[in-house]
Amino acid sequence: MTDFSDALLTSVGLIVNLNQDLTEIVLLSLRVSFSALFIATLIAMPVGAAVALYRFPGRTAIVVFMNALMGLPPVVVGLIVYLLLSRTGPFGVFGLLFTPTAMIIAQVLLIMPIIGALTRQVIEDLWAEYEEQLRSLGAGPGRAITALIWDGRYSLLTALLAGFGRASAEVGAVMIVGGNIDHVTRVMTTSIALEVSKGDLVLALALGCVLMAISLGANGGAYGMKALAERSEK
Amino acid sequence: MTVNADSIFPLELTDLRYEAGDKRLINDLSFTLKAGPRTIILGPNGAGKSLLLRLCHGLINPSGGAIRWHGAQARNPSDFQAMVFQRPIMLRRSAQANVDYALALRGVSRAERKHLTQEVLEKTGLTEFAKRPARVMSFGEQQKLALARAWVLKPQVLFLDEPTASLDPGATYAFEEIIAEIHAAGTKIIMTTHNMGQARRLADEVLFIHQGKLLEHSPAADFFTAPKNPLAEAFIRGDLLWGPNQEMQS
């Protein structure tokens, strides 16, 4: 049990003293995961909504496939991106391996399925509820989509949080494509892995506490936003 | 968007058929409706009234037969129609925003929308709810809001599918008052109900539907005093159209 209390104390110490290494690592982690969330949402949310609203041949296959991809292990995604970005790979000429950009690419691929699948579910349920009324008012799926997304904004926000959580918590993908390079591609999760491999379990756990604090902050913030919005509507 | 510009009436249905699976739910329906009289589509539950309304409004496509509006080739008939359903479907936004949305879909400018929305909320007595989330309103108030949303579009025809089925008498009265106002302003009312009292109160003409067939189409006065169809007569009397009663066909 002392390991846990030591870890908690260490983490508080790290945060309070604004440890420089830690700040650098935290900022990079946030930058990578938020960038990935941004790009993944831009691609996956419209795709999820489109699959929800339109019927076309092969739709069921796409839905099943999207759902299944949510279970992709991060290390497999990392491996695939590594092989694509490696100098001997198809995109090697860009020299992106072992850079934060590679990490963002890997995380985008990792979280697109979950954002797409959850968006699809939310929009599908909303459309089932609203379709008749919206069509009566003259809005087919194309025109209704903005109204649906706005209407489902809180559920969709949860989808985004799920995506962010998956990105910021994974270590397999960023380790392989980033290389855990000190000051360049070292993020929270790879730092934790490194400290474990060095046997410094207390520091690893402390970093884990910091990571949890960030996740709590993100989720708490989202919840607070929702509460504020609801209060202002009254 | 005035009601009288280039009327889409008369509405002509010819041999309309609708099948789901191997069941024929609408069976060779033919009739013509003119703008003007309040049309009540009357019949027991399961007669196909709601289905008929949705076919006319264009929400469902028929399996056979034709639905023809006047001059329908030239423009989209749904631009001139609106519908209120049995349950109000409101977006998760304020009452005012829900009405505003319907106008925005029709391309009305922002200033116009604000003015029209305010006006219709006043006319339906919903001004106090304007900025509140529509979904926290009571069921009756939401149905009124649905009516307001339809009214603000100044449609040539307003379809209503058993809109007061779940409302208490007070709310029903208020609702029917507004329908009267809408009708007076020039909108054709086509409403379904299985409630005899409501039919008597509101109808100018009646279409009696049973098991997907049109059994009688008469002016209201004639229908209620001297119905031509035996099943219609039985229905008016208050009988359940079931079992042995169904053997009586016109």
Added chain:
Amino acid sequence: MRAIATVFATVFALGIWLYAGVSAHSAEKFITLTSTTSTENSGLLRHILPMFYKKSGISVRVVAVGTGQAIRIARRGDADVLLVHHRTSEKKFVADGFGVKRHDVMFNDFIIVGPTADPAKIKNMKDLTAALNRISSSKSHFLSRGDDSGTHKRELSLWMKTGINLKKVSGTWYRETGSGMGATLNTASATNAYTMTDRGTWLAFQNKVGQSILVEGLPPLFNPYGVILVNKAKHPHVKAKEGQVFIDWLLSKEGQAAIGEFTIKGKKLFTPNAKKGQ
């Protein structure tokens, strides 16, 4: 409408900030060095690389993985310089044309660690093969890294002299963790097992509960390092010039001194051994 515009503006600004942060490092001069986790975890690179940066202005980005993976990364041209400790693989790397030349740079050693209670009674033995045989016959747990690393390859070569068929006993007293040195040491500590580790990782390791050094200083445990420049002929984009500057510095008096002065908890770890006139 205004709300949507504000949201877009915020998101756009956020996007710029994120992108700026993420591409911050792309302007400076750097080379990519792939090396092993044991080298990185010892802290040696953290000690000497800033010195090199000060001298040359070239930043060295270290990707630290197992030896096998490091060599594969270098073969694919994803790194400019290779620094590992498995002579056979290094020679093959150069022979296959992926490396320009192999240079001696430093050496340290491996040690056998295990439970302080030492059930197999191998403490201070001078015959390594006999010690390993004792572990086997006493069925004491021995952890192998099983990850194709330099350490792993060396460990396998030591077992070869005992004639034991490791495949047959894997999963019984002989267990393969498939992990790095740190994870393996963690497991050894937790399960009272013997294992072979490099001295550097051991000295820096923080979780030595119930474990001690039992066998050390024997010739088969000698661990030499080699540094190789990836061949520009095979991979045209390799930063051959800067890479060579780094290698030259490592082999220079200054670089060698930096390696030699590095200590962990007061103990010297690496012995520089670059050949004169390389």
